[in-house]
Amino acid sequence: MGKGEDEWARYWQHEQLPGIDLLRARYVRHSFPRHSHEGYVFGAVSGGVEDVVLPDRTVHAAPGSLVMINPEVPHSAHAGVPEGWAYHTLYPAAEVVAEIAAETSALRGTVGFAEVDVTDPQGARMIREVHRAAEEGNALAADSVLRILVARLLSRYGGSLPARTPRSAGCRDAVRARDVLETRMAAPPSLEELAAELGTSPFALLRAFKREYGMPPHSWLTNARVRRARTLLDIGTAPADAAAAVGFTDQPHLNRHFTRIVGVPPGAYQRERGESTEHARREQPRERGGAPEPRYAAAPRRAARKNVQDRAEPFTVRS
Incomplete structure (x- = not known):
């Protein structure tokens, strides 16, 4: 290799x-x-x-x-x-x-x-x-x-696996914070607002959330947004509409985080999900302009690079 x-x-x-x-x-x-x-x-x-x-x-x-x-x-x-x-x-x-x-x-x-x-x-x-x-x-x-x-x-x-049940007040606050972020994903509160709403301090909530879920609230929220965007893409929602629905600022914002977490950009993901229902797609590659459509999409570079483009052909990274 x-x-x-x-x-x-x-x-x-x-x-x-x-x-x-x-x-x-x-x-x-x-x-x-x-x-x-x-x-x-x-x-x-x-x-x-x-x-x-x-x-x-x-x-x-x-x-x-x-x-x-x-x-x-x-x-x-x-x-x-x-x-x-x-x-x-x-x-x-x-x-x-x-x-x-x-x-x-x-x-x-x-x-x-x-x-x-x-x-x-x-x-x-x-x-x-x-x-x-x-x-x-x-x-x-x-x-x-x-x-x-x-x-x-x-x-x-x-x-x-042992059943996990909230024990400490901090653990309960983390679970409640997760529920708030999941419910208000498109317009989440700030850490300070969230802590005040739960009756705790920002740093106490930050420590409790990371201890309970292995990542800080903002990272957890990004992961949750990508999960929900996947669900929307699975039912045919356009990537731009999915981005707005889950709280990303625009489609490039969704593209960047989706690609980093899932491994392919949302357009390539949605095309494969839709095309997997076509028997002909499995039997032979479709042709576009006389050339076979690539079976795999090129993977993204690191997130520090610029936006990955969603296209039917292998995608590239613009530097």
């Missing part, structure tokens, strides 16, 4: 695999800021090294290793070597994993994984097999391998 190769990424969902998102990418300059997912993350690096920064440690994921991240665990990621990393990732919804756990294991409650990075070449290979089957239009194989993979991971590494 040479340093001169372009970055690229494809984030999509197969129409017959609801509840499973797929990302296949190669990143060099791109880095993911601290964020979390509503569902699980199962990733397999096929080249280079990915550094995954967790609340308590940094994982160096190399080929042959398998990364498992539980829902709502804050983390960031960047290249661990100059040549970057290439990987296949599955994002199964919590309901999908819970269904498999109920059918194949004795685990009860919310299931999760105590180990984040394990050496498991067979598991990593199975992740790639799910991708390959899905891209070939073989939903039966993709769904079958996915379920065998998740059952295998639960058997080897799974357990029941």
